[in-house]
Amino acid sequence: MRTATLGPAERTRALTRMADKELDVLVVGGGVVGAGTALDAVTRGLSTGIVEARDWAAGTSSRSSKLIHGGLRYLEMLDFGLVREALKERGLLLQRLAPHLVRPVPFLYPLRGRGWERWYAGSGVALYDAMALATGHGHGLPRHRHLSRRGALRAAPALKKDALVGALQYYDAFNDDARYVSTLVRTAVSYGAHAANRARVTGFLREGERVVGVRVVDLEEGRGPGEFATYEIRAKQVVNATGVWTDDTQAMIAERGQFHVRASKGIHLVVPKDRIHSSTGLILRTEKSVLFVIPWGRHWIIGTTDTPWDLDKAHPAASSADIDYLLERVNEVLAVPLTRDDVEGVYAGLRPLLAGESEATSKLSREHTVAHPVPGLVVVAGGKYTTYRVMAKDAVDAAVHALDTRVAECCTEEIPLVGAEGYHALWNARARLADRVGLHVARVEHLLHRYGSLVDEVLRLIEDDPALGEPLPCADDYLKAEIVYACTHEGARHLEDVLTRRTRISIETFDRGTRSARECARLMAGVLGWDREQVDLEVEHYEKRVEAERESQLQPDDRTADAARLGAPDTVPL
Incomplete structure (x- = not known):
């Protein structure tokens, strides 16, 4: 290689x-x-x-729900072939191809009815686990379990007591898609x-x-x-x-x-971890589909919607109605409801669905x-x-x-992805690695989850310039070295690439990355050869992007949201 x-x-x-x-x-x-x-x-x-x-x-x-899963709802549609195929791939990714990037995540499914619902949902989750085992790649994830209301509230104290009579808990996986x-x-x-x-x-x-x-x-x-x-x-x-x-x-x-191919829009909200008191993710049934609450570092991701989209494909926009829909649905089960002020980030993505007979994209x-x-x-x-x-x-x-x-x-x-080989050994030695490089063990864990055994390349940058071992101002989940590495090794060419895809600062901070933008651009300039004028231009373009996104999220519908989002020019016009 x-x-x-x-x-x-x-x-x-x-x-x-x-x-x-x-x-x-x-x-x-x-x-x-x-x-x-x-x-x-x-x-x-x-x-x-x-x-x-x-x-x-x-x-x-880069705009998915971040889930690697078989798709429980496709079982209900009797699409057993798709579920079986996806469960096999989930197992391969977890166990062999990308264990540094794909990790298990538990989900709690609240039961609202007695008797039949536990039997019906429990049968589906049991079949889901059995199909995973049958692929030969289902080991490594805990099996599902049935919980009483008390057990469910112990795992997820954020839930309203009257929102469930019990629950099921099962496991899937998640990753950073970009x-x-x-x-x-x-x-x-x-x-x-x-x-x-x-x-x-x-x-x-x-x-x-x-x-x-x-x-x-x-x-x-x-x-x-x-x-x-x-x-x-x-x-x-x-x-x-x-x-x-x-x-x-x-x-x-x-x-x-x-x-x-028809496009279906799905939007997601990102809120701080402390706004939902739970040790597990949640999966909730809605009148149209399902809603996930997914653990994401120091945050939760809440999504998604499933609506037709025939406007700008490069920058799908989330409207005020989209955001309200997700907040209303998740608040149906939360003891302390979320508000707009709790939302750190919003992102919208488009699913490529094969056009069929159904008019509803959720059924394509x-x-x-x-x-x-x-x-x-x-x-x-x-x-x-x-x-x-x-x-x-x-x-x-x-x-x-x-x-x-x-x-x-x-x-x-x-064929494992780069960073997978040797990852488990490095993870086991993470405390020793932290002592060697002078970083907190939690910081080394963060780096291993992002780079796997390629972490040595990031640490080498810090050894050459110790200042790069400092946290990025206003986005201290990330080190300055990661910004440089995004340009030297990961193909980042513009500020937007780093803030929205190589890192997730654009959705993980209330300022959407604007307070980190200039320092990021300064770090990138040394690799990409930018002068001060280019640094200013990159920051200006990013700030306009954030401003346009915020404006679009105040609009009542897709068309007005799309028009507002297109008010910001692309860094590189297509």
């Missing part, structure tokens, strides 16, 4: 190399499915490239893939009917003011993994897609589809975060079917 570094020089070199020689597979789209596809292709021995118009995981893959994607990309690069973010595909190269590559604009480096560098990247097979942008990407080849399929609409082009769409690896496998299977040479079978089930 080579180094897994996504620094500025590596990005430029990747674009040059992709343009120099025809690739076997080029992936368009840097979300979890695109990143997984690049890893699958390169580990089969194929020359592979991946390009992303914005930042890694800038779309759906960090997982950037780690996937780094893993693909470590096996020889070429990767470039902020590289927008503006068209497909054609030879007759066949797609033979793409035309890419480098949004970071140009030949002069207003002039962007362009590349023609040729590939034997191009994989379109652009999620909710699938139909837009297909339109570039003037071909009607074999299926359509979470299954995925792979198609070969024209020679040289594979399209993969739909699915859910947890099953990204299966989607990637199916996409590459379709691509290699059209290649002339014999290609190895998928092996990603056996």
Whole structure:
């Protein structure tokens, strides 16, 4: 394996190399499915490239519920195949592929009726556990258990006494979705893939009917003011993994897609840990779907909604009605209700759902589809975060079917992500590691959960410059070294990349990261070569983004919220 570094020089070199020689597979789209596809292709021995118009995981893959789960509600829909597949993937991620990034989380399901509800819900959770064991990857998580009302209130004292007669507790898993994607990309690069973010595909190269590559604009480096560098990247097979942008990407080849993707908006609230007194997450049934209250460090994530969205895909906006809906639903069971003043952060994401017969997006399929609409082009769409690896496998299977040479079978089930190897040994030695570097053991645990065995790369920055071992002002969950590392190793190019995806400062602080912005930009400047004018510009753009988001969250509906959010310009116009 080579180094897994996504620094500025590596990005430029990747674009040059992709343009120099025809690739076997080029992936368009840097979300979890695109990143997984690049890893699958390169580990089969194929020359592979991946390009992303914005930042890694800038779309759906950084705005999920952060859950790695089988999907209990799909059992109720009798979608046993999807649940079984997702439970197997959950086990692989927890046990083998990414134990440093994916961790178990308990959930409490309050029971409101006596007798039948406990039997009905209990049967579903028992089947869920049994299906996980049947996959061969269900070990490592505690089995579900039945609780009396007293036992449930002991685990979650925040609940109203009259909101339940008892409860069920079961386990799933969670992760930092954006960090997982950037780690996937780094893993693909470590096996020889070429990767470039902020590289927008503006068209497909054609030879007759066949797609033979793409035309890419480098949004970071140009030949002069207003002039962007362009590349023609040729590939034997191009994989379109652009999620909710699938139909837009297909339109570039003037071909009607074999299926359509509809966007469903889901919003989430982030509140401080001390506002909900509980040792467990919660899952609540609503009239439309289910609602999760998910432990998230020193915070809780509350979500989600499920409503159609046909407005701006790059910046889906949460309206005042969305926020009120979540607060009203969660307050139905909380003894001390939450208010708007308790909300630290809000984020909205779009699910890519395959269009079907149902008008309600909550009833559209979470299954995925792979198609070969024209020679040289594979399209993969739909699915859910947890099953990204299966989607990637199916996409590459379709691509290699059209290649002339014999290609190895998928092996990603056996390939840990960078940072996984040696993680458990480092975790066991975390107290000793903390003594060695002079950090509190809680700080080392935080770093291990984010970087795994790559933590040595972060600590090396601190050894070279002890000032980087200081907490970031106004966001002291993070060290200054992590901001620098995001640029040197993780592909961050702009302030927004660091505050919203490499860290989660944008949703974990009441100021939404504005008080940390200038210090972050100063730390980034040394790596990215920014002058004072660029630092000021980055901070200004970020502050306008936060202002626009806050304004959108005061609007009564989707259209007014969308208009308010679009009041802030992108740091890099697309």
